[in-house]
Amino acid sequence: MNFKNSYYKKMVLSALIFISAGAAFLFYASYAMPVKSAYGYGNSRGQYLFNYYNCLDCHIVKGLGGTLGPSLSNYGNKNKSFGWTVKQIENPQAHYKTGSEVKINGKTYYAIMPSYDYIPYGDIEKLASYLESLKK
Secondary structure: OOOOOHHHHHHHHHHHHHHHHHHHHHHHHHHHOOOOEOOEOOOOHHHHHHHHOOHHHOOEEOOEEOOOOOOOOOHHHOOOOHHHHHHHHHOHHHOOOOOOEEEEOOEEEEOOOOOOOOOOHHHHHHHHHHHHHOOO
16 A cells, blocks of 8 residues: 555544444443353342453352352342441451351351452442342
């Protein structure tokens, strides 16, 4: 191609603008449109954040996820206060010393959950609300 030719310059510039506009649309639309996940469309914000922050890497919810941490499918029936749940997400070492053994429903886990204090507090509250909604 001869880029000295103004026709080619315009074509390349037009293609770059088109691609940039498409990428911007997809980025912003991802916040406005329902998120398709393992749970389907119409997720609550807390459920979306649960997926966004990769909680399923370690925890099972509704049969999906990892087994490194305890299942959270029935978390809403555990009688944990909202404040306790918020603190557990924000700073789990406040409840369990890192590396300690924790028995939950007869199964032993090692307390290795990292601190998520970098997550905005509003998101932590939404995550805690979502966890409280999980009942069998």
